[in-house]
Structure formats: C-alpha cells, structure tokens
Amino acid sequence: MPKIDHAPARRIKDFVRAVRTSGLYPQNPVVNSATTEPVVWVGGRDHLLFCSNNLLGLSNHxxxxxxxxxxxxxxxxxxxxxxxxxxxxxxxxxxxxxxxxxxxxxxxxxxxxxxxxxxxxxxxxxxxxxxxxxxxxxxxxxxxxxxxxxxxxxxxxxxxxxxxxxxxxxxxxxxxxxxxxxxxxxxxxxxxxxxxxxxxxxxxxxxxxxxxxxxxxxxxxxxxxxxxxxxxxxxxxxxxxxxxxxxxxxxxxxxxxxxxxxxxxxxxxxxxxxxxxxxxxxxxxxxxxxxxxxxxxxxxxxxxxxxxxxxxxxxEPWRREKALENAAFFRREANALGYDTLGSAFHIVPVLIGGEAEAAEATRRLRHRGIVAPHARFPAVPLGRARIRFVMTCQHDREQIGYLLKCLAELRQAD
The missing domain is CATH 3.40.640.10 (Type I PLP-dependent aspartate aminotransferase-like (Major domain))
Incomplete structure (x- = not known):
C-alpha cells in the first residue's frame, strides 16, 4: 500500500534531497571493524581513524x-x-x-x-x-x-x-x-x-x-x-x-x-x-x-x-601522557603547514577550513587517501567556521600522524 502523500512529509523530503544535491549531506563511512582502534576496515581496505573518542585505548583493554x-x-x-x-x-x-x-x-x-x-x-x-x-x-x-x-x-x-x-x-x-x-x-x-x-x-x-x-x-x-x-x-x-x-x-x-x-x-x-x-x-x-x-x-x-x-x-598515567604528546606534535606540525588550530591545547585539535562545502570536500579527499576524519559544520560550529576535528589518542603512533600531516600538506598545495 502506498504511503499517504501529504505536504509536511514532502517538504522534509525535498529538503533532504537539496542537502544531498549540495554535497553537504554527511557521508559517514560504514566501518566493518571496531571503531575504537586507530586502524579500521572500511570499503575493503584499512583506513586511519582520527575521530575516535577512545582516548586512552581502554575500550578493548x-x-x-x-x-x-x-x-x-x-x-x-x-x-x-x-x-x-x-x-x-x-x-x-x-x-x-x-x-x-x-x-x-x-x-x-x-x-x-x-x-x-x-x-x-x-x-x-x-x-x-x-x-x-x-x-x-x-x-x-x-x-x-x-x-x-x-x-x-x-x-x-x-x-x-x-x-x-x-x-x-x-x-x-x-x-x-x-x-x-x-x-x-x-x-x-x-x-x-x-x-x-x-x-x-x-x-x-x-x-x-x-x-x-x-x-x-x-x-x-x-x-x-x-x-x-x-x-x-x-x-x-x-x-x-x-x-x-x-x-x-x-x-x-x-x-x-x-x-x-x-x-x-x-x-x-x-x-x-x-x-x-x-x-x-x-x-x-x-x-x-x-x-x-x-x-x-x-x-x-x-x-x-x-x-x-x-x-x-x-x-597507568602513560596513556593520557602519550595522547597529549601526540596532540602536541600534531598541533605544532599542522600550524607549521599554515593551518589554524584555533588555540587548542589538548587532545582535540581542530583544523579550520572555513566554508561548509570546502570542509566537506576536504573530508572526501582525506577519505580517498585512507583517512577517516569527518568535518564539523553549522550548526555544530558557526557558519563559515567549518573545521575538521582531529582527536589524538594514546594508540596513534608518529608514523600514522606523519601520514596525516603529509595528506594535509597535499590538500593545502592543491588549494
């Protein structure tokens, strides 16, 4: 039996279609492994995850x-x-x-x-x-x-x-x-x-x-x-x-x-x-x-x-110490690349992109390079202040962070 066609539902559906057409609808990947680890399985290959809240690596301890x-x-x-x-x-x-x-x-x-x-x-x-x-x-x-x-x-x-x-x-x-x-x-x-x-x-x-x-x-x-x-x-x-x-x-x-x-x-x-x-x-x-x-x-x-x-x-205080050390290293190197990290001081390191469409495109480019790092945009942040919010955990190593920095440098050169 077909659903009743009424104006409120049509308006909602039209809005969702418009958001999808604009490229701003969140394209969150379906992960086929634990999202509490720094390496996850997405679409048949490994990706680096830089948005997990498992800061001290305790979820799978x-x-x-x-x-x-x-x-x-x-x-x-x-x-x-x-x-x-x-x-x-x-x-x-x-x-x-x-x-x-x-x-x-x-x-x-x-x-x-x-x-x-x-x-x-x-x-x-x-x-x-x-x-x-x-x-x-x-x-x-x-x-x-x-x-x-x-x-x-x-x-x-x-x-x-x-x-x-x-x-x-x-x-x-x-x-x-x-x-x-x-x-x-x-x-x-x-x-x-x-x-x-x-x-x-x-x-x-x-x-x-x-x-x-x-x-x-x-x-x-x-x-x-x-x-x-x-x-x-x-x-x-x-x-x-x-x-x-x-x-x-x-x-x-x-x-x-x-x-x-x-x-x-x-x-x-x-x-x-x-x-x-x-x-x-x-x-x-x-x-x-x-x-x-x-x-x-x-x-x-x-x-x-x-x-x-x-x-x-x-x-085991080494867990938070390592997470904060990783964040300090990433923040310093991201700033050296010319990115604005908005005065962050701890394990959360935002990288300001600016426009909503630009932030969505940056997320897609990073995903193409094997990095999962969704962007935050309005209404989570003010209009024109969209950013990629990187989270550093104690499980990330310097090689993984270095690869992320390499990809961010390439994004900057492409722009």
Missing part, C-alpha cells in the same frame, strides 16, 4: 573486556527497568561510588548517556522552587519541565549541545556570555536581579579544544552567590596530574564547583554520563531528573567495564 564479560554473564544484557523500579543494581551503585571517589566528590549519579545527564540535570535544578510550592514537599514527584520563579542561567556561548538543550528545557531566564569572557560574565551577574543564579560551562570545549577559565568562574560564582556546574566530559581522564579533569589541571578544589558533569565515553572507553557533587545535591537529582527517573540505566556489563577502566586509567 583485556581487563575491561573481562570485567564486562563477567557482568554480562551474571546480569544479562539489559537492566530490566529504571533505577527507581527494578534496576537499582549493585554494579550501578558501585560505579557511582567509584567515579565520585576518583573525582574527590561526595557522590555521583549515573545516566545512560552524557547527553541525558545534562538535559536531565539542568532542568531538574531549576524546578526546586516549584517543588517547594507543593505543600512544603509533602508530595514529591517528577514534574513537567519548567522553571520556578527566581532563576537565571548564565551559559557559555560555546557550551556543548547537551548543555544548550538542558538550558532550553529549563525554561529559565538565560544570559549567554562570550567565549571565555569573564568581564562580560561579571557584568551580566552584576546586572542580574535574580535571587538564584546558575553558571554553566564546558571545561574543555569540544569543537575548539581549549579550556575554560575555571578559577575565574569559581571566583565569580562565590562573589555573586551563584551555583556553578562544569561539563568536564572532555577533561576528566585526560587533564590534571591524576587525570581528574580541568579542575585538577587548573588547581580548583572540588568544593569550589557545585556540580561536575562528565561522560564515560571519552577517556574511559565506554558509554554513559554522570553528575558528581555534594551528596544532597546528587540526591535531589535522583528525585527530580526526568532522564534518570524515566529511563533505563546503563547495561550492567557497561557499568562493570567502565569501573575497571577508571582503575586502569588511574594506575
């Missing part, structure tokens, strides 16, 4: 795989429900305690994805006043998204999409401040009449690879009696003497930041997200974050594997 396999054998594939129903399993609680201990926080709450951690936590915090209006919390139940009176959120303009969406769902008054501009943030905080202020910022910015001025953010939060949340998805496991993230790297104590969000997808080679902080703040999220209450948690095998990954990352 024998110890991690063994821990996950044992949990799979014991618990099965899924979790069987939400944490507040059937699935408050011991392995989930053990992971929360382990990540809290690693970060030096009192407690942590885990979500099925880092995205869910942000889009669940930010709106939940904004609902506090509405809870207090309900007969002095005699009836505590998950509420529809919506902000109580008196909150204003101060959001960094380059925050990750998950933070941006969390802020939107909160339905609070929002003031965006320019990238790393503490004078502008101070002015916004000074002008605000909101009784409750909430500052949110990435720690390491995912598309530029630079770091937030966390000490200054913490100082402004103290000065203006504001809550501060740092999304350290790209910092934890990679920065700081013990790999505890941008706070440790910049000498900021955990007591200076109310909530520290992160993921298990990057340094720890798994999937899932968490928010860590004081125990009572975390407990509040357990009774108010809709993406926690109304969603199944991580599969138990993933939770067990990630806990083992944290242990390995902590006792």
């Amino acid at each position: 024998p110890g991690v795989r063994e821990a996950a396999a044992k949990a799979l054998d014991r618990y099965g594939l899924g979790s069987g429900g939400s944490r507040q129903m059937a699935a408050n399993i011991d392995v989930h609680r053990a992971l929360e305690e382990r990540i809290a201990e690693f970060l030096g926080q009192e407690d942590a709450i885990c979500f099925a994805a880092g995205y869910m951690a942000n889009v669940g936590s930010v709106p939940a915090l904004m609902k506090l006043d509405r809870y207090l209006e309900i007969d002095q919390v005699k009836s505590v139940a998950p509420m529809e998204p919506g902000c109580g009176p008196g909150w204003e959120i101060f959001s960094e303009e380059l925050n990750h999409a998950s933070l941006v969406d969390g802020v939107r769902l909160a339905r609070a008054e929002v003031s965006r401040f320019p990238h790393r501009d503490m004078a502008a943030l101070a002015g916004l905080l000074e002008a605000s009449e909101a009784p409750s202020k909430f500052i949110v910022s990435d720690g390491v910015f995912s598309m530029d690879g630079d770091i937030a001025p966390v000490p200054e953010l913490a100082a402004l939060a103290r000065e203006h009696d504001a809550m501060l949340m740092i999304d350290d998805a790209h910092g934890v496991g990679m920065l700081g003497q013990g790999g505890r993230g941008s706070l440790e790297h910049l000498g900021v104590g955990t007591e200076e930041v109310d909530l520290q969000m992160g993921t298990f997808t990057k340094a720890f080679g798994g999937i899932g997200g968490y928010v860590a902080g004081d125990a009572e703040l975390v407990d509040f999220l357990r009774i108010s974050a809709r993406t926690y209450i109304f969603s199944a948690p991580l599969p138990p095998s993933i939770a067990a594997g990630v806990a083992e990954s944290i242990d390995i990352a902590e006792r």
Whole structure:
C-alpha cells in the first residue's frame, strides 16, 4: 500500500534531497571493524581513524573486556527497568561510588548517556522552587519541565549541545556570555536581579579544544552567590596530574564547583554520563531528573567495564601522557603547514577550513587517501567556521600522524 502523500512529509523530503544535491549531506563511512582502534576496515581496505573518542585505548583493554564479560554473564544484557523500579543494581551503585571517589566528590549519579545527564540535570535544578510550592514537599514527584520563579542561567556561548538543550528545557531566564569572557560574565551577574543564579560551562570545549577559565568562574560564582556546574566530559581522564579533569589541571578544589558533569565515553572507553557533587545535591537529582527517573540505566556489563577502566586509567598515567604528546606534535606540525588550530591545547585539535562545502570536500579527499576524519559544520560550529576535528589518542603512533600531516600538506598545495 502506498504511503499517504501529504505536504509536511514532502517538504522534509525535498529538503533532504537539496542537502544531498549540495554535497553537504554527511557521508559517514560504514566501518566493518571496531571503531575504537586507530586502524579500521572500511570499503575493503584499512583506513586511519582520527575521530575516535577512545582516548586512552581502554575500550578493548583485556581487563575491561573481562570485567564486562563477567557482568554480562551474571546480569544479562539489559537492566530490566529504571533505577527507581527494578534496576537499582549493585554494579550501578558501585560505579557511582567509584567515579565520585576518583573525582574527590561526595557522590555521583549515573545516566545512560552524557547527553541525558545534562538535559536531565539542568532542568531538574531549576524546578526546586516549584517543588517547594507543593505543600512544603509533602508530595514529591517528577514534574513537567519548567522553571520556578527566581532563576537565571548564565551559559557559555560555546557550551556543548547537551548543555544548550538542558538550558532550553529549563525554561529559565538565560544570559549567554562570550567565549571565555569573564568581564562580560561579571557584568551580566552584576546586572542580574535574580535571587538564584546558575553558571554553566564546558571545561574543555569540544569543537575548539581549549579550556575554560575555571578559577575565574569559581571566583565569580562565590562573589555573586551563584551555583556553578562544569561539563568536564572532555577533561576528566585526560587533564590534571591524576587525570581528574580541568579542575585538577587548573588547581580548583572540588568544593569550589557545585556540580561536575562528565561522560564515560571519552577517556574511559565506554558509554554513559554522570553528575558528581555534594551528596544532597546528587540526591535531589535522583528525585527530580526526568532522564534518570524515566529511563533505563546503563547495561550492567557497561557499568562493570567502565569501573575497571577508571582503575586502569588511574594506575597507568602513560596513556593520557602519550595522547597529549601526540596532540602536541600534531598541533605544532599542522600550524607549521599554515593551518589554524584555533588555540587548542589538548587532545582535540581542530583544523579550520572555513566554508561548509570546502570542509566537506576536504573530508572526501582525506577519505580517498585512507583517512577517516569527518568535518564539523553549522550548526555544530558557526557558519563559515567549518573545521575538521582531529582527536589524538594514546594508540596513534608518529608514523600514522606523519601520514596525516603529509595528506594535509597535499590538500593545502592543491588549494
């Protein structure tokens, strides 16, 4: 039976066809091997992969795989429900305690994805006043998204999409401040009449690879009696003497930041997200974050594997050291070729291309040379600022990076 032909669907299909015709539709290759390794099998031949988030090479580590396999054998594939129903399993609680201990926080709450951690936590915090209006919390139940009176959120303009969406769902008054501009943030905080202020910022910015001025953010939060949340998805496991993230790297104590969000997808080679902080703040999220209450948690095998990954990352600092050394080498050589790496400082090294069509063509040319490195374009980055976002892991060697640099040099000569 033919599908009903109606105008809304036709408009959507016409748009997709136009994007395909323009050459801007993402042509992501189908990979026929693990995408956690630096060499992958695509289209019948090996390709070098420079976009994997498996930064420390832990996804396929024998110890991690063994821990996950044992949990799979014991618990099965899924979790069987939400944490507040059937699935408050011991392995989930053990992971929360382990990540809290690693970060030096009192407690942590885990979500099925880092995205869910942000889009669940930010709106939940904004609902506090509405809870207090309900007969002095005699009836505590998950509420529809919506902000109580008196909150204003101060959001960094380059925050990750998950933070941006969390802020939107909160339905609070929002003031965006320019990238790393503490004078502008101070002015916004000074002008605000909101009784409750909430500052949110990435720690390491995912598309530029630079770091937030966390000490200054913490100082402004103290000065203006504001809550501060740092999304350290790209910092934890990679920065700081013990790999505890941008706070440790910049000498900021955990007591200076109310909530520290992160993921298990990057340094720890798994999937899932968490928010860590004081125990009572975390407990509040357990009774108010809709993406926690109304969603199944991580599969138990993933939770067990990630806990083992944290242990390995902590006792093998050479992994993050090598990843950062690889990134420093690549950044230096890419700059020498005349590329703009946008002030990146760590394992994320963007190479600015500019136009969307030009970036798509650069990605295709690299793919032809056996390199998988998708480009980022609007709306992930501003119009005219498209880039190829290279990620260096501890598994890349200098020969592989050298070949990438050779290909980038050839691209520049062709232009």
